[in-house]
Amino acid sequence: MDFLAGFSAAQIAVAVAATLGAAFIRGLTGFGFGILLVPILALALSPVEAVLAINIMAGLLALTEIRLILREAERSAVMISALVVVGTAPGLMLLAATPQDVARFLIALVALSAFVAILLPRRGAAQPKAGTTAAVGLSAGLLTGFAAMPGPPVVPYYVGRDIPRITAKASMIGIFGIAAIAGIGSGTAIGVLEGKTVALGLALFPLVLFGNWIGSLAFGKVSDRLWRSFVGTVLGAAAIAALVKLI
Template identity: 35%
Template sequence: MVDLPLADLAWIGFAVFLGGALRGFTGFGFAIAATPLLSLVLAPAQAVAMVLLLGLCIGLTDLRAALTRSHGASVAPLAVGMAAATPLGIMALALLSAAHARLAIALVLVVATAILISGFRFRRLPGRVPAAGLGALSGLFNGLAAMPGPPVIAYCLALPLPVADIRATMMLYFLGTSTVGLATALASRLVGPAEVLGAAIAFPALFVGARTGALAFRHASERAYRLVSLLALTGLTLVVAARSLVDLLG
Protein backbone atom coordinates (compact mmCIF):
# COMPACT_ATOMS: atom_id res chain seq x y z
CA MET A 1 0.00 0.00 0.00
CA VAL A 2 2.73 2.49 0.90
CA ASP A 3 4.37 1.83 -2.49
CA LEU A 4 1.30 2.90 -4.46
CA PRO A 5 1.51 6.15 -6.44
CA LEU A 6 0.02 9.18 -4.74
CA ALA A 7 -2.74 9.34 -7.36
CA ASP A 8 -3.81 5.77 -6.53
CA LEU A 9 -3.84 6.53 -2.80
CA ALA A 10 -5.96 9.61 -3.47
CA TRP A 11 -8.35 7.47 -5.52
CA ILE A 12 -8.63 4.95 -2.67
CA GLY A 13 -9.44 7.78 -0.29
CA PHE A 14 -12.09 9.12 -2.67
CA ALA A 15 -13.67 5.68 -3.19
CA VAL A 16 -13.84 4.99 0.54
CA PHE A 17 -15.19 8.47 1.29
CA LEU A 18 -17.89 8.12 -1.37
CA GLY A 19 -18.93 4.67 -0.11
CA GLY A 20 -18.93 5.93 3.47
CA ALA A 21 -21.09 8.92 2.58
CA LEU A 22 -23.63 6.69 0.85
CA ARG A 23 -23.73 4.34 3.83
CA GLY A 24 -23.95 7.21 6.28
CA PHE A 25 -26.98 8.58 4.45
CA THR A 26 -28.87 5.41 3.51
CA GLY A 27 -27.60 2.77 5.95
CA PHE A 28 -26.25 0.64 3.11
CA GLY A 29 -24.15 0.92 0.00
CA PHE A 30 -20.55 1.12 1.22
CA ALA A 31 -19.53 -2.07 -0.60
CA ILE A 32 -21.71 -1.19 -3.60
CA ALA A 33 -19.82 2.05 -4.17
CA ALA A 34 -16.35 1.29 -2.82
CA THR A 35 -15.58 -2.20 -4.17
CA PRO A 36 -15.75 -1.47 -7.93
CA LEU A 37 -13.89 1.83 -7.49
CA LEU A 38 -11.14 0.26 -5.38
CA SER A 39 -10.83 -2.55 -7.93
CA LEU A 40 -9.61 0.02 -10.47
CA VAL A 41 -6.32 0.41 -8.57
CA LEU A 42 -6.17 -2.73 -6.41
CA ALA A 43 -6.45 -6.45 -7.12
CA PRO A 44 -10.13 -7.49 -6.74
CA ALA A 45 -9.42 -9.82 -3.82
CA GLN A 46 -7.49 -7.08 -2.02
CA ALA A 47 -10.32 -4.59 -2.64
CA VAL A 48 -12.90 -6.98 -1.23
CA ALA A 49 -10.77 -7.72 1.83
CA MET A 50 -10.32 -4.01 2.54
CA VAL A 51 -14.05 -3.36 2.12
CA LEU A 52 -14.85 -6.14 4.60
CA LEU A 53 -12.38 -4.76 7.13
CA LEU A 54 -13.64 -1.22 6.72
CA GLY A 55 -17.28 -2.31 6.80
CA LEU A 56 -16.73 -4.02 10.12
CA CYS A 57 -14.87 -1.02 11.56
CA ILE A 58 -17.51 1.55 10.62
CA GLY A 59 -20.28 -0.84 11.68
CA LEU A 60 -18.76 -1.14 15.14
CA THR A 61 -18.35 2.65 15.30
CA ASP A 62 -22.09 3.07 14.66
CA LEU A 63 -23.22 0.04 16.64
CA ARG A 64 -24.65 1.91 19.62
CA ALA A 65 -26.70 4.26 17.45
CA ALA A 66 -27.89 1.36 15.26
CA LEU A 67 -29.02 -0.66 18.27
CA THR A 68 -30.99 2.32 19.57
CA ARG A 69 -33.11 2.78 16.42
CA SER A 70 -33.01 -0.60 14.64
CA HIS A 71 -36.03 -2.91 14.46
CA GLY A 72 -34.62 -5.97 16.17
CA ALA A 73 -37.67 -8.09 15.40
CA SER A 74 -36.76 -7.80 11.72
CA VAL A 75 -32.98 -8.13 12.03
CA ALA A 76 -33.00 -11.45 13.93
CA PRO A 77 -35.06 -13.53 11.44
CA LEU A 78 -33.28 -11.90 8.49
CA ALA A 79 -29.92 -12.93 9.94
CA VAL A 80 -31.08 -16.46 10.78
CA GLY A 81 -32.50 -16.99 7.29
CA MET A 82 -29.33 -15.64 5.69
CA ALA A 83 -27.06 -17.89 7.75
CA ALA A 84 -29.19 -20.97 7.08
CA ALA A 85 -29.48 -20.49 3.31
CA THR A 86 -25.93 -19.38 2.48
CA PRO A 87 -24.64 -23.00 2.31
CA LEU A 88 -27.51 -23.82 -0.06
CA GLY A 89 -26.43 -21.01 -2.34
CA ILE A 90 -22.87 -22.31 -2.32
CA MET A 91 -24.10 -25.79 -3.26
CA ALA A 92 -26.27 -24.32 -6.01
CA LEU A 93 -23.12 -22.94 -7.67
CA ALA A 94 -22.45 -26.51 -8.80
CA LEU A 95 -25.61 -26.29 -10.94
CA LEU A 96 -25.59 -22.61 -11.87
CA SER A 97 -22.67 -20.56 -13.15
CA ALA A 98 -21.75 -17.30 -11.45
CA ALA A 99 -22.87 -15.36 -14.55
CA HIS A 100 -26.28 -17.04 -14.56
CA ALA A 101 -26.55 -16.48 -10.81
CA ARG A 102 -25.90 -12.75 -11.24
CA LEU A 103 -28.45 -12.60 -14.06
CA ALA A 104 -31.05 -14.21 -11.78
CA ILE A 105 -30.19 -11.71 -9.05
CA ALA A 106 -30.50 -8.83 -11.52
CA LEU A 107 -33.97 -10.02 -12.58
CA VAL A 108 -35.08 -10.21 -8.95
CA LEU A 109 -33.66 -6.72 -8.39
CA VAL A 110 -35.52 -5.33 -11.40
CA VAL A 111 -38.82 -6.62 -10.02
CA ALA A 112 -38.08 -5.44 -6.46
CA THR A 113 -36.97 -1.99 -7.60
CA ALA A 114 -40.01 -1.58 -9.85
CA ILE A 115 -42.31 -2.49 -6.95
CA LEU A 116 -40.62 0.06 -4.68
CA ILE A 117 -40.70 2.79 -7.33
CA SER A 118 -44.44 2.20 -7.63
CA GLY A 119 -44.72 3.33 -4.02
CA PHE A 120 -45.39 -0.06 -2.45
CA ARG A 121 -45.10 -0.27 1.36
CA PHE A 122 -46.17 -2.98 3.74
CA ARG A 123 -49.32 -1.88 5.54
CA ARG A 124 -48.12 -3.52 8.71
CA LEU A 125 -44.89 -5.11 9.84
CA PRO A 126 -44.42 -8.59 8.36
CA GLY A 127 -44.03 -11.44 10.82
CA ARG A 128 -40.92 -13.46 11.52
CA VAL A 129 -41.65 -16.05 8.84
CA PRO A 130 -41.67 -13.59 5.89
CA ALA A 131 -38.57 -11.90 7.31
CA ALA A 132 -36.79 -15.24 7.61
CA GLY A 133 -37.82 -16.03 4.03
CA LEU A 134 -36.26 -12.79 2.79
CA GLY A 135 -33.20 -13.61 4.86
CA ALA A 136 -33.02 -17.01 3.17
CA LEU A 137 -33.18 -15.36 -0.25
CA SER A 138 -30.37 -13.08 0.90
CA GLY A 139 -28.40 -16.16 1.95
CA LEU A 140 -28.90 -17.77 -1.44
CA PHE A 141 -27.61 -14.62 -3.12
CA ASN A 142 -24.69 -14.62 -0.71
CA GLY A 143 -23.75 -18.20 -1.56
CA LEU A 144 -24.26 -17.77 -5.29
CA ALA A 145 -22.55 -14.43 -5.83
CA ALA A 146 -21.42 -13.02 -2.45
CA MET A 147 -24.27 -10.47 -2.64
CA PRO A 148 -26.49 -10.81 0.44
CA GLY A 149 -27.68 -7.23 0.44
CA PRO A 150 -30.18 -6.61 -2.40
CA PRO A 151 -33.21 -8.54 -1.03
CA VAL A 152 -32.79 -7.03 2.43
CA ILE A 153 -32.43 -3.49 1.08
CA ALA A 154 -35.66 -3.83 -0.89
CA TYR A 155 -37.44 -5.44 2.09
CA CYS A 156 -36.35 -2.79 4.57
CA LEU A 157 -37.31 0.09 2.27
CA ALA A 158 -40.84 -1.33 2.13
CA LEU A 159 -41.24 -1.56 5.92
CA PRO A 160 -43.82 0.79 7.49
CA LEU A 161 -41.23 2.34 9.79
CA PRO A 162 -39.65 5.77 10.17
CA VAL A 163 -36.71 6.11 7.81
CA ALA A 164 -34.33 6.48 10.79
CA ASP A 165 -35.40 3.01 11.96
CA ILE A 166 -35.03 1.57 8.45
CA ARG A 167 -31.55 3.03 8.14
CA ALA A 168 -30.48 1.71 11.55
CA THR A 169 -31.93 -1.75 10.79
CA MET A 170 -29.87 -2.03 7.62
CA MET A 171 -26.75 -0.79 9.40
CA LEU A 172 -27.11 -3.51 12.02
CA TYR A 173 -27.82 -6.22 9.44
CA PHE A 174 -24.84 -5.28 7.28
CA LEU A 175 -22.58 -5.24 10.31
CA GLY A 176 -23.52 -8.91 10.65
CA THR A 177 -22.82 -9.68 7.01
CA SER A 178 -19.46 -7.87 7.22
CA THR A 179 -18.54 -9.94 10.26
CA VAL A 180 -19.43 -13.21 8.54
CA GLY A 181 -17.69 -12.15 5.33
CA LEU A 182 -14.53 -11.11 7.14
CA ALA A 183 -14.43 -14.38 9.08
CA THR A 184 -14.68 -16.26 5.78
CA ALA A 185 -11.95 -14.11 4.24
CA LEU A 186 -9.67 -14.72 7.22
CA ALA A 187 -10.26 -18.46 7.00
CA SER A 188 -9.42 -18.30 3.29
CA ARG A 189 -6.27 -16.28 4.01
CA LEU A 190 -7.45 -13.38 1.86
CA VAL A 191 -6.64 -10.87 4.59
CA GLY A 192 -3.01 -10.13 5.35
CA PRO A 193 -0.86 -7.29 6.68
CA ALA A 194 -1.17 -5.31 3.42
CA GLU A 195 -4.98 -5.32 3.60
CA VAL A 196 -4.99 -4.40 7.29
CA LEU A 197 -2.56 -1.54 6.63
CA GLY A 198 -4.64 -0.37 3.68
CA ALA A 199 -7.81 -0.38 5.77
CA ALA A 200 -6.05 1.56 8.53
CA ILE A 201 -4.85 4.18 6.05
CA ALA A 202 -8.29 4.48 4.43
CA PHE A 203 -10.38 4.50 7.62
CA PRO A 204 -10.17 8.28 8.25
CA ALA A 205 -11.67 8.90 4.79
CA LEU A 206 -14.41 6.39 5.56
CA PHE A 207 -15.13 7.97 8.95
CA VAL A 208 -15.39 11.46 7.46
CA GLY A 209 -17.56 10.17 4.62
CA ALA A 210 -19.90 8.31 6.98
CA ARG A 211 -20.26 11.35 9.22
CA THR A 212 -20.92 13.55 6.19
CA GLY A 213 -23.65 11.19 5.03
CA ALA A 214 -25.14 10.99 8.51
CA LEU A 215 -25.24 14.78 8.75
CA ALA A 216 -26.99 14.97 5.39
CA PHE A 217 -29.48 12.33 6.56
CA ARG A 218 -30.38 14.36 9.65
CA HIS A 219 -31.30 17.31 7.43
CA ALA A 220 -33.04 15.31 4.68
CA SER A 221 -36.73 14.63 4.24
CA GLU A 222 -38.18 11.14 4.09
CA ARG A 223 -38.81 11.67 0.38
CA ALA A 224 -35.15 12.56 -0.21
CA TYR A 225 -33.99 9.51 1.75
CA ARG A 226 -36.17 7.16 -0.25
CA LEU A 227 -35.15 8.78 -3.54
CA VAL A 228 -31.42 8.39 -2.84
CA SER A 229 -31.93 4.82 -1.60
CA LEU A 230 -33.90 3.86 -4.70
CA LEU A 231 -31.28 5.44 -6.95
CA ALA A 232 -28.57 3.42 -5.19
CA LEU A 233 -30.61 0.22 -5.54
CA THR A 234 -31.27 0.99 -9.21
CA GLY A 235 -27.56 1.58 -9.78
CA LEU A 236 -26.78 -1.78 -8.17
CA THR A 237 -29.36 -3.45 -10.42
CA LEU A 238 -27.78 -1.98 -13.55
CA VAL A 239 -24.25 -2.95 -12.50
CA VAL A 240 -25.24 -6.55 -11.72
CA ALA A 241 -27.22 -6.87 -14.95
CA ALA A 242 -24.40 -5.43 -17.05
CA ARG A 243 -21.79 -7.68 -15.48
CA SER A 244 -23.91 -10.80 -15.96
CA LEU A 245 -24.56 -9.95 -19.62
CA VAL A 246 -20.88 -9.26 -20.28
CA ASP A 247 -19.94 -12.60 -18.71
CA LEU A 248 -22.60 -14.48 -20.66
CA LEU A 249 -21.85 -12.84 -24.00
CA GLY A 250 -18.09 -12.97 -23.50
Protein backbone atom coordinates in the same frame (compact mmCIF):
# COMPACT_ATOMS: atom_id res chain seq x y z
CA MET B 1 2.85 3.37 2.80
CA ASP B 2 4.92 0.19 2.65
CA PHE B 3 1.95 -1.74 4.04
CA LEU B 4 0.06 -0.92 0.82
CA ALA B 5 2.91 -1.94 -1.48
CA GLY B 6 0.77 -4.73 -2.94
CA PHE B 7 -1.48 -2.14 -4.63
CA SER B 8 -0.67 0.36 -7.39
CA ALA B 9 -1.17 4.11 -7.03
CA ALA B 10 -4.12 3.95 -9.45
CA GLN B 11 -5.80 1.20 -7.42
CA ILE B 12 -5.40 3.20 -4.21
CA ALA B 13 -6.73 6.38 -5.87
CA VAL B 14 -9.85 4.58 -7.11
CA ALA B 15 -10.35 3.03 -3.67
CA VAL B 16 -10.04 6.42 -1.91
CA ALA B 17 -12.49 8.25 -4.18
CA ALA B 18 -15.06 5.46 -4.26
CA THR B 19 -14.86 4.84 -0.51
CA LEU B 20 -15.48 8.47 0.38
CA GLY B 21 -18.51 8.71 -1.89
CA ALA B 22 -20.02 5.42 -0.74
CA ALA B 23 -19.49 6.33 2.93
CA PHE B 24 -21.39 9.60 2.42
CA ILE B 25 -24.35 7.72 0.94
CA ARG B 26 -24.23 5.23 3.80
CA GLY B 27 -24.32 8.02 6.36
CA LEU B 28 -27.27 9.64 4.61
CA THR B 29 -29.34 6.49 4.16
CA GLY B 30 -28.00 3.70 6.39
CA PHE B 31 -27.31 1.49 3.37
CA GLY B 32 -25.60 1.51 -0.02
CA PHE B 33 -21.96 1.25 1.11
CA GLY B 34 -21.22 -2.16 -0.38
CA ILE B 35 -23.74 -1.83 -3.20
CA LEU B 36 -22.04 1.34 -4.41
CA LEU B 37 -18.45 0.48 -3.61
CA VAL B 38 -18.04 -3.14 -4.71
CA PRO B 39 -18.78 -2.67 -8.44
CA ILE B 40 -16.28 0.21 -8.60
CA LEU B 41 -13.61 -1.28 -6.35
CA ALA B 42 -13.84 -4.66 -8.07
CA LEU B 43 -12.73 -2.98 -11.30
CA ALA B 44 -9.46 -1.88 -9.67
CA LEU B 45 -8.89 -4.89 -7.38
CA SER B 46 -9.76 -8.55 -7.62
CA PRO B 47 -13.36 -9.22 -6.59
CA VAL B 48 -12.22 -11.14 -3.49
CA GLU B 49 -9.94 -8.28 -2.41
CA ALA B 50 -12.72 -5.74 -2.96
CA VAL B 51 -15.31 -7.73 -1.03
CA LEU B 52 -13.06 -8.41 1.94
CA ALA B 53 -11.67 -4.86 2.16
CA ILE B 54 -15.22 -3.51 2.21
CA ASN B 55 -16.24 -6.01 4.88
CA ILE B 56 -13.39 -4.77 7.06
CA MET B 57 -14.50 -1.15 6.68
CA ALA B 58 -18.20 -1.90 7.14
CA GLY B 59 -17.60 -4.05 10.21
CA LEU B 60 -15.54 -1.37 11.93
CA LEU B 61 -18.11 1.29 11.07
CA ALA B 62 -20.97 -0.72 12.56
CA LEU B 63 -19.04 -1.06 15.83
CA THR B 64 -18.97 2.73 16.15
CA GLU B 65 -22.79 2.80 15.96
CA ILE B 66 -23.62 -0.04 18.34
CA ARG B 67 -25.65 2.21 20.68
CA LEU B 68 -27.94 3.32 17.85
CA ILE B 69 -28.42 -0.29 16.75
CA LEU B 70 -29.35 -1.55 20.22
CA ARG B 71 -31.71 1.35 20.86
CA GLU B 72 -33.59 1.62 17.55
CA ALA B 73 -33.31 -1.61 15.52
CA GLU B 74 -36.34 -3.82 14.88
CA ARG B 75 -36.28 -7.30 16.46
CA SER B 76 -36.40 -8.93 13.02
CA ALA B 77 -32.80 -7.79 12.57
CA VAL B 78 -31.68 -10.49 15.02
CA MET B 79 -33.10 -13.35 12.93
CA ILE B 80 -31.85 -11.89 9.67
CA SER B 81 -28.37 -11.35 11.12
CA ALA B 82 -28.15 -14.94 12.35
CA LEU B 83 -29.07 -16.29 8.92
CA VAL B 84 -26.61 -13.92 7.25
CA VAL B 85 -23.84 -15.60 9.23
CA VAL B 86 -24.97 -19.02 7.95
CA GLY B 87 -25.01 -17.94 4.31
CA THR B 88 -21.82 -15.87 4.12
CA ALA B 89 -19.16 -18.59 3.87
CA PRO B 90 -20.86 -20.44 0.96
CA GLY B 91 -21.16 -17.13 -0.88
CA LEU B 92 -17.48 -16.32 -0.41
CA MET B 93 -16.42 -19.80 -1.53
CA LEU B 94 -18.55 -19.36 -4.65
CA LEU B 95 -16.84 -16.02 -5.32
CA ALA B 96 -13.37 -17.52 -4.92
CA ALA B 97 -14.28 -20.26 -7.43
CA THR B 98 -15.79 -17.88 -10.01
CA PRO B 99 -13.64 -16.38 -12.82
CA GLN B 100 -12.92 -12.73 -12.07
CA ASP B 101 -14.66 -11.26 -15.14
CA VAL B 102 -17.76 -13.36 -14.49
CA ALA B 103 -17.73 -12.35 -10.81
CA ARG B 104 -17.47 -8.66 -11.74
CA PHE B 105 -20.41 -9.02 -14.12
CA LEU B 106 -22.56 -10.78 -11.51
CA ILE B 107 -21.65 -8.19 -8.87
CA ALA B 108 -22.77 -5.41 -11.23
CA LEU B 109 -26.08 -7.24 -11.76
CA VAL B 110 -26.57 -7.47 -8.00
CA ALA B 111 -26.04 -3.72 -7.74
CA LEU B 112 -28.55 -3.19 -10.54
CA SER B 113 -31.10 -5.34 -8.70
CA ALA B 114 -30.77 -3.04 -5.69
CA PHE B 115 -31.62 -0.07 -7.92
CA VAL B 116 -34.77 -1.86 -9.13
CA ALA B 117 -35.75 -2.79 -5.56
CA ILE B 118 -35.60 0.85 -4.45
CA LEU B 119 -38.20 1.73 -7.08
CA LEU B 120 -40.79 -0.79 -5.87
CA PRO B 121 -43.94 0.59 -4.17
CA ARG B 122 -43.84 0.88 -0.39
CA ARG B 123 -45.83 -1.57 1.69
CA GLY B 124 -47.54 -1.32 5.07
CA ALA B 125 -45.71 -1.26 8.39
CA ALA B 126 -46.49 -4.89 9.31
CA GLN B 127 -43.48 -7.18 9.62
CA PRO B 128 -43.40 -9.83 6.85
CA LYS B 129 -43.97 -13.50 7.68
CA ALA B 130 -41.20 -15.64 9.14
CA GLY B 131 -40.57 -17.40 5.83
CA THR B 132 -39.97 -14.10 4.06
CA THR B 133 -37.69 -12.92 6.85
CA ALA B 134 -35.70 -16.17 6.65
CA ALA B 135 -35.34 -15.88 2.87
CA VAL B 136 -34.07 -12.32 3.27
CA GLY B 137 -31.48 -13.45 5.82
CA LEU B 138 -30.14 -16.38 3.80
CA SER B 139 -29.98 -14.49 0.52
CA ALA B 140 -28.31 -11.56 2.25
CA GLY B 141 -25.70 -13.96 3.64
CA LEU B 142 -24.93 -15.42 0.21
CA LEU B 143 -24.64 -11.92 -1.25
CA THR B 144 -22.42 -10.84 1.63
CA GLY B 145 -19.93 -13.56 0.77
CA PHE B 146 -20.17 -13.21 -2.99
CA ALA B 147 -20.41 -9.44 -3.33
CA ALA B 148 -20.27 -7.73 0.11
CA MET B 149 -23.83 -6.66 -0.71
CA PRO B 150 -26.41 -7.85 1.82
CA GLY B 151 -28.43 -4.80 0.80
CA PRO B 152 -30.52 -5.97 -2.20
CA PRO B 153 -32.79 -8.23 -0.08
CA VAL B 154 -32.47 -6.25 3.18
CA VAL B 155 -33.14 -2.73 1.92
CA PRO B 156 -36.60 -3.45 0.43
CA TYR B 157 -37.49 -5.41 3.58
CA TYR B 158 -37.12 -2.27 5.71
CA VAL B 159 -37.20 0.75 3.41
CA GLY B 160 -40.18 -0.67 1.50
CA ARG B 161 -42.35 -0.60 4.65
CA ASP B 162 -44.00 2.33 6.41
CA ILE B 163 -41.84 2.19 9.53
CA PRO B 164 -39.87 5.07 11.11
CA ARG B 165 -36.78 5.92 9.07
CA ILE B 166 -34.55 5.65 12.14
CA THR B 167 -35.83 2.10 12.78
CA ALA B 168 -35.09 1.08 9.21
CA LYS B 169 -31.64 2.68 9.30
CA ALA B 170 -30.63 1.14 12.65
CA SER B 171 -31.89 -2.31 11.62
CA MET B 172 -29.96 -2.23 8.36
CA ILE B 173 -26.79 -0.94 10.01
CA GLY B 174 -26.91 -3.78 12.53
CA ILE B 175 -27.45 -6.45 9.88
CA PHE B 176 -24.76 -5.04 7.62
CA GLY B 177 -22.33 -4.93 10.53
CA ILE B 178 -22.92 -8.60 11.37
CA ALA B 179 -22.67 -9.43 7.66
CA ALA B 180 -19.32 -7.68 7.41
CA ILE B 181 -17.91 -9.48 10.45
CA ALA B 182 -19.16 -12.79 9.04
CA GLY B 183 -17.44 -11.99 5.75
CA ILE B 184 -14.14 -11.29 7.47
CA GLY B 185 -14.39 -14.49 9.50
CA SER B 186 -15.28 -16.56 6.44
CA GLY B 187 -12.42 -15.07 4.44
CA THR B 188 -10.00 -15.94 7.21
CA ALA B 189 -11.38 -19.45 7.60
CA ILE B 190 -11.08 -20.37 3.92
CA GLY B 191 -7.69 -18.70 3.54
CA VAL B 192 -8.46 -15.89 1.06
CA LEU B 193 -7.97 -12.90 3.40
CA GLU B 194 -4.49 -11.47 2.72
CA GLY B 195 -2.51 -9.04 4.83
CA LYS B 196 -2.50 -6.36 2.12
CA THR B 197 -6.30 -6.48 1.98
CA VAL B 198 -6.52 -5.94 5.73
CA ALA B 199 -4.04 -3.05 5.42
CA LEU B 200 -6.09 -1.43 2.66
CA GLY B 201 -9.32 -1.72 4.63
CA LEU B 202 -7.73 -0.20 7.73
CA ALA B 203 -6.06 2.58 5.74
CA LEU B 204 -9.35 3.57 4.11
CA PHE B 205 -11.38 3.44 7.33
CA PRO B 206 -10.73 7.08 8.38
CA LEU B 207 -12.26 8.12 5.04
CA VAL B 208 -15.26 5.93 5.82
CA LEU B 209 -15.73 7.65 9.17
CA PHE B 210 -15.46 11.09 7.58
CA GLY B 211 -17.81 10.37 4.68
CA ASN B 212 -20.33 8.65 6.96
CA TRP B 213 -20.26 11.60 9.36
CA ILE B 214 -20.94 14.11 6.57
CA GLY B 215 -23.80 11.96 5.29
CA SER B 216 -25.25 11.59 8.79
CA LEU B 217 -25.47 15.37 9.10
CA ALA B 218 -27.91 15.34 6.20
CA PHE B 219 -29.96 12.41 7.56
CA GLY B 220 -33.44 13.59 8.45
CA LYS B 221 -32.93 16.98 6.77
CA VAL B 222 -34.11 15.85 3.34
CA SER B 223 -37.52 14.54 2.38
CA ASP B 224 -38.15 10.81 2.11
CA ARG B 225 -38.86 11.10 -1.60
CA LEU B 226 -35.68 13.08 -2.24
CA TRP B 227 -33.32 10.71 -0.47
CA ARG B 228 -34.93 7.64 -2.05
CA SER B 229 -34.63 9.23 -5.50
CA PHE B 230 -31.05 10.30 -4.86
CA VAL B 231 -29.93 6.90 -3.67
CA GLY B 232 -31.78 5.14 -6.48
CA THR B 233 -30.04 7.32 -9.04
CA VAL B 234 -26.61 6.66 -7.57
CA LEU B 235 -27.26 2.92 -7.33
CA GLY B 236 -28.36 2.77 -10.94
CA ALA B 237 -25.40 4.83 -12.13
CA ALA B 238 -22.90 2.65 -10.28
CA ALA B 239 -24.36 -0.57 -11.66
CA ILE B 240 -24.62 0.73 -15.23
CA ALA B 241 -21.07 2.12 -15.12
CA ALA B 242 -19.75 -1.27 -13.98
CA LEU B 243 -21.70 -3.11 -16.70
CA VAL B 244 -20.54 -0.71 -19.44
CA LYS B 245 -16.93 -1.06 -18.29
CA LEU B 246 -17.15 -4.83 -18.47
CA ILE B 247 -18.89 -4.91 -21.84
